[in-house]
Amino acid sequence: MAAEGGLDTARLSALFEVEHRARGADSPTTLRFISVNESRGVVDYRQAALLESGIRGWRVTAISDVPAVDRNSLYAQWVERVVGLQDLSEASTREVSIDNLPDWERGVWSEVCPARAMLVPVAAPGQTPSAWLWIAREQAWSDADRFLAEHVAEVFGHAFVALSPRRRRGSLFGRLKRSSVGLLLLVLVIAALAIPVRLSALAPAEIVARDPTIVAAPMEGVVEKVLVEPNARVEKGQPLVRLQDLEARNRFDVANEALKVANARYSKALQESFDDPKSRAELATLKAEAQLREVERAFAKQKLDKIVLRAEHDGLVIFNDPNDWSGRPVRTGERIMELADPASQEVRVQLPVDDAIVLEAGAPMKLFLDSRPLQPIDGKVRRVSYKPEVTPRDQMVYRVIARLDEERDYLRIGLRGTAKVSGSKVPLGYYIFRRPITALRQTLGI
Template sequence: MAEGPGVDTNRLSALFDVEHRARSATDLTTLRFVIVNESRRVFGYAHAALIEPGATGWKITAVSDVASVDRNGLFAQWVERAFAQQKPADDTAFDLNGDALGDWERGVWGDVSPAHVHVVPLGAPGRAPEAWLWLAAEQPLDGGATSLAEHMAEVYGHALAALSPNTRRRSLWERLSKRRYWLALAALVVLILLLPVRLSALAPAEIVARDPDIVAAPLDGVVEKVLVAPNERVKAGQSLVALDDIETRNQYEVASEQLEVANAQLEQAEQEAFNDAQSRAELATRRAEVGLREVQKAYAKQQLDRIVLKAERAGIAIYSDPDDWAGRPVQTGERIMQLADPARREVRIDLSVDDALLLSEDAPMKLFLDSHPLSPVAGRIVRVSYKPEVDAHDKLVYHVTARLTGERDWLRIGLRGTAKISGSRVPLVYYLLRRPIAALRQTIGY
């Protein structure tokens, strides 16, 4: 290989090795170390410094032979001030000239640096440099070293630009500033907004009994005692509620006494009828009176038998609290509790009228119970109320009934949670803007 002026094989070998190290650097700290320390094998300087742009101007970020830069040290202050005074406007390499420096910089020069300083911009020709490399030596750099310095300046500038945190943002902005990228971005946004998604709504829900037996008061009275606990399993024929029987029992005893009186009068009329025509005429009246008293006694007995309410089938007793019913007056037909089959369950959902468009029979549903929020249970809508009603929170809601298609061992009547009802598929833009559009139409009346 023919060698250029002032360039030997050792320098070229060192050049290739340093260039490889620079391109292999994975972070700015490693790259700065290579620039200020490994370059000595190529240029043969006494010491070097790397000057990079900062928030308030050009600052030293690395110095050869030291682990960190002392920003308050004499050398760093002198380099930054000397560089600022003599940096060329065209960003070309230059030799530090003492005549162009201030008095302080000239006076300090001999104490902190060798006599010859060569400063090289690191970057591609024609573009603003990423940094500057400060090379100080006892003798001026020869022609070969200067040529190699210019070559390495482009390598270092490229490596600094690649690792700079601003490069990726600047590159992205440059790409986006082109029209075709804006069009591609707009097309991508449109495609995303047209993606089909399912409409969905969340609503409070509760597991309730399906087709429960209603245990209601058979007559006007006062509840004496509830004989079963809430959610207690009961058998068919088991006593559930006892009403106060004082008035009913008195009515039965009165009816019994009146029947005995009527029977005695009938017997007397029958005995007198043999000799007295008037008594024979009263026989029909006495018999009717006895029949009436028998009916009254039978009715009183029937009412007395209904004082204790019994279960018509096996199930669980569903009501609030026994203390809420003890001593409470009830009217005929007033519900006291429900008797439900624990295996027959359904979900009652209170769906806001704002989500009425999701109401359709056989729509899929997922139930997230408060006690098991990470184990949703699948189901389907089976019934929707004809018109909305005001709930306990003064909100207008539709009462929706759903059947569970999934089973869990811990499912039981009374559990509460949140139901997610899914509707038809619509574009994503409609899913996102449905509520704002509805609110806007309600506001402007269009």
Template sequence: MGVPGMSGAGPSAANPVNGLLLLLELQRQAWRLTAAAELRYHIVNQTRRLIAYRQAAFLTLPPTLPASGRGRPALEAVSNIAVLEPNAPFARWLEDAARAVAAGPEGGTIHVVDPAALPPPVRGAWGEWGPAQALWCPLAGPDGVPRAGLWLGRDEPWTDGELLLLGHLAEGYGHAWWALAGKRAPKPGRRRAMLPLLALALVCGVLALPVPMSTLAPAEIRASDPVIVAAPLDGVIERFHVQPNEAVAAGQPLFSFDATVLRSRHEVAAKGLSQAEAELLTASQAAFADPQTKARVGQLRAQVELRRAELGLARDLLDRVTVRAERAGLAVFTDTNDWLGKPVAVGERVLTLADPQAPEIDIQVAVGDALVLEEGSRVELFLNVDPLRPLRARLTHASYEAGLSAAGVLSYRVKAALEADPGQPPPRIGLRGTAKILGERVPLALYLFRRPLALLRQTLGI
């Protein structure tokens, strides 16, 4: 007794009789199983004894899928994988591919999958996740409705003999799956016992509602493009010409340094230049009669240039004694008494010039509260002086690395641009409050239990 088309049928190709015996043995083992998980394991792993393949996947089908195309298959088991990750990219792609195949015109029959007939997103990822040759085997019960499907993949083409054997085997698997998972229905006496399950399902449904992920962080109103006024020289600040938060005009004096030492240095440099010029003049006049004096003229001329450079430096430092505003704005600093008589170094920041009409929000997001900070995310600022009217803004920048904030907390620095409100003036620079950053939509359960889950993961290392 033989089966037509058995050439190249994998493990059963050498002896067709052995292939038929193996087919009957696999069906008998499937019918004896009493748990759905055991049957799924048997289907994806033991079928290799009859037909050679590289990977097998078992997917359950929703009842509405073959008829209307609605619903989504669920990946339940994969060969050679003990723990299945349902949200892995391969699992999502395979479920999309199985949905398209099962809803197609040949979804109820065993056939070789044609990638060209799949939707563009699935077809585009075929080279990354799909095998060279894929086979779809629907597993139908006695009523002819497929309740599950077997996806087989390998590199070699499928033969007619293999399709024939898999067709008979799929019927046996389909009956076994129908007996374990397809025909069970709740009995009337169990309605009261189903109430807790319904309540649990309701709670799970509420926890699955999508809500925007958000985080709260301290914030402050600052200038969006401030001009930093730094000390132009080493010295001691003698006086301030402006007060904190005072409006200044371009070119207006801001503060002055003690010029006593600089004036003395300028006088010494001026006298040194006069002396060098006198020595050069005397040597130049004597050079006509004394050849030795003529040799010193070049050296004295270099001394004059050196003294002239020293005088220029002293004059330049005197010109920097009074620091002036580069542009109009608010002089932002704490208190004049914090700087008077204090020695400062070159480049040390003394104050900033801020434009009050162009404020922004400076936010310090703690590392433990950070979420995915994307440009353009919505931000709401609740000022301490007016917590009932939040200011709207959009996130414009988030630091790549975390640093210590003024409060000593490891935080990400985030900036947000305020949305224009024609009926309200811009908030005053320096106001503080609490910013609420809104991220992508996530299930309510993740929003409520994000911190406990993070703590549990850090504690248990999972």
């Protein structure tokens, strides 16, 4: 039994089934598969391809009888080139003629495609096509074929619009707009993002001595032995480090002997000066030489006295392993250890450049020690370095010095933890999205 216009009952039934499947598609990928494969029951064809608009023109996104499109295949490239040569300014169905194609496209046609091909716009009525359906077979196309192809393509156009992300997003915003609860929620979120909060950053921190005394080498030499243990308490005048005294002692002995010789020559000339005018004339020179030797001996004695480095005041010596210094040559002024007052402490914070915020003197700081993370200690920023420096771990950081507002029994020099430093107040939205904004600015250069 045939329907009016040459449409038999089987094709109409297949059309209804394709419409049902298209409207039930849950993704564009599923809809593409239906459009090039299941439409064969409505319009008899041997090959079908779906082309969608892309940056470089119309691109094949689905091909009948294959699970995925190979962009490098001859068929896909040929179809895209043939469609690109068509005048698609009018959204109407048209048959593609081999006569209007260049030599290459005409020569390849017989290898990859049947003789009769038709392009059908995939769009809802009154809209610009976002896709075209390419179907091909050996037999000529009838008016019934054209009618059914346009009808099924119109169904696919409606389905593509319904599944487009823009349509879904618009529907969501529309529902929120119509919903008083959604609108209220949106207002509350915007209001919450405007709440002022302090901009803060976390950074490694360590309790260090405030204004420690530097114990440095008074002259070039070799460390013979460190006389104290690390982190030991010492008293004023207690020996800390002994340098090798061989060279200094030899210089003192030589200067001492030279002084004796100069004094002897001066005493002899003094005795002979009563009878010998020549000796009397040399007295001034010999006296000056003896005085020079006396100065040289005093200087050598001063050097010898500095062989042992002593504590200038009571305190705590801060250094690492004594074995690191034994037998090690040192230069004049080279730091060996620090002598600090245990009660005079401050916090040194190494703020990474990536987390740097504007800090001023007096900005609040909280210290969370690794040994007592649940007992934060309040403090205030004392100063911030003007430019970053490189740490031993090759990390660029700003050095922040802070002082604690309270003293606790367990605080001692060397404890480590994490410091939270706070800057000026900013909106909560900026506080949350500061890092994404910074990354986006560095990526795009804006």
